[in-house]
Amino acid sequence: KAGVTQTPRYLIKTRGQQVTLSCSPISGHRSVSWYQQTPGQGLQFLFEYFSETQRNKGNFPGRFSGRQFSNSRSEMNVSTLELGDSALYLCASSLYASSGANVLTFGAGSRLTVL
């Protein structure tokens, strides 16, 4: 059974550009959540999707957006990149949403560097 797949694994962008990251959940998982990991702020929740609907959103500016497709794959987009957006972006999938009863399975992450 394939795990959570995140692409690309590494990318470098310049300030002002935009970026799209992709996450393919474990087969059968319908919930996908995104997290930003930085040395200074640690792991911070970005948003969670279930059945193509955003269920929860973290405290991030509107430049951060996401969506989920009918096959449960998810993408997140960051527009007008800033230096502070440099981070490891982690995606996690679970069977359902909004419950600790559902164990999260994480992907390996997408390492974004903004120059």
Added chain:
Amino acid sequence: AQTVTQSQPEMSVQEAETVTLSCTYDTSESDYYLFWYKQPPSRQMILVIRQEAYKQQNATENRFSVNFQKAAKSFSLKISDSQLGDAAMYFCAYRGNNDMRFGAGTRLTVKP
């Protein structure tokens, strides 16, 4: 808002010894879950152990066990018979009705 605090940025343990990682949290919710996740240097986070707040019995998974003190809002992780492969960042996490909150992490070093 729920917060999760890990007061030990770094810990070290001798191989085969026991180590305890601390975690406290703050919440007004009565129903929630607590987790310990491990992030090895390869960066993929994996679940170590999970505790449901309504269960009084402490969770155990092989060499990993927790000491869950609900009234004190404390959730520590004990690793017994430490192995070199246990070296990683360990994150304590809380999930209530909303999103998952993580602590800042504890970097565990295992000395041979």
